Amino acid sequence: MEKKESVIVVEALNKSFGTNHVLRNFSMTVQQGENLVILGKSGSGKSVLIKCIINLIEPDSGKIIVLGQDTSELDQDEMDVLRADVGFLFQSNALYDSMTVRENLEFPLRRHWTKERRQKGAKEAVLEALQDVGLSHTIDMMPAELSGGMRKRIALARTLILRPKVILYDEPTTGLDPITAREISQLMLDVQKKYNATSIIISHDMNCIRMTSNRVIMLIDGYGYANDTYDNLCLSTDPKIREFFD
Numbered sequence: 518m519e520k521k522e523s524v525i526v527v528e529a530l531n532k533s534f535g536t537n538h539v540l541r542n543f544s545m546t547v548q549q550g551e552n553l554v555i556l557g558k559s560g561s562g563k564s565v566l567i568k569c570i571i572n573l574i575e576p577d578s579g580k581i582i583v584l585g586q587d588t589s590e591l592d593q594d595e596m597d598v599l600r601a602d603v604g605f606l607f608q609s610n611a612l613y614d615s616m617t618v619r620e621n622l623e624f625p626l627r628r629h630w631t632k633e634r635r636q637k638g639a640k641e642a643v644l645e646a647l648q649d650v651g652l653s654h655t656i657d658m659m660p661a662e663l664s665g666g667m668r669k670r671i672a673l674a675r676t677l678i679l680r681p682k683v684i685l686y687d688e689p690t691t692g693l694d695p696i697t698a699r700e701i702s703q704l705m706l707d708v709q710k711k712y713n714a715t716s717i718i719i720s721h722d723m724n725c726i727r728m729t730s731n732r733v734i735m736l737i738d739g740y741g742y743a744n745d746t747y748d749n750l751c752l753s754t755d756p757k758i759r760e761f762f763d
């Protein structure tokens with residue numbers, strides 16, 4: 518089998534808040550081009566894990582390597598550079614309501630691109646990102662004029678505009694109707710294919726997980742309880758796993 522590069526490595530991660538031991542010796546590896554789903558009950562520590570990976574929360578112990586760099590060794594500037602390679606799709610979408618779609622998409626370029634690069638490439642970058650999510654016609658619209666599914670697509674376009682090597686999806690289909698949720702899942706697959714991006718997806722939506730995952734890690738009591746494909750987990754008779762699939 519082809520040996521792929523590890524894009525994210527988490528080793529023996531521990532994180533507690535007082536007596537609440539959220540992550541206990543948690544380890545995982547995400548390979549280049551892979552869509553990895555983290556599945557766990559509410560409060561199981563999925564968001565804490567993602568926040569540790571992008572250094573928004575400091576772990577108590579353990580090691581996190583993102584794109585070959587040990588995040589604990591990076592200063593603020595180096596972390597900012599790394600964050601440009603790690604796109605985050607927030608559950609809330611986090612679009613700016615007072616800006617048009619175009620301005621929302623230009624926003625990350627202001628922070629991460631030089632002025633010269635912006636002047637040369639911003640227009641094309643916005644157009645391509647909108648094309649990727651099938652919403653070129655919304656360029657001059659305001660977020661309030663868009664449906665929930667369209668806002669999610671625009672938020673994804675804004676994530677894609679910096680061509681991230683890694684995309685972190687936080688419950689990408691929550692709050693959407695089943696048909697729109699399916700369209701977003703398909704779009705996530707299209708993005709994986711087009712950009713060969715590596716993704717971590719936090720989700721409870723079993724349809725989304727079935728469609729998008731190459732592998733699923735189940736986070737239970739702070740441990741990586743199971744680590745397998747959706748299809749294999751589906752066949753498991755373990756009651757803790759069945760809880761999610763029945």
Ligand SMILES: Nc1ncnc2c1ncn2[C@@H]1O[C@H](COP(=O)(O)OP(=O)(O)OP(=O)(O)O)[C@@H](O)[C@H]1O
Pocket residue numbers: 534537539557558559560561562563564565566
């Ligand atoms: N900054 C914080 N301070 C104290 N406790 C926190 C903090 N952030 C998270 N926690 C606690 O860590 C635990 C895991 O929270 P987390 O948000 O990671 O859960 P989750 O699996 O993402 O849940 P959900 O699916 O509901 O979003 C919870 O008990 C939460 O109260």
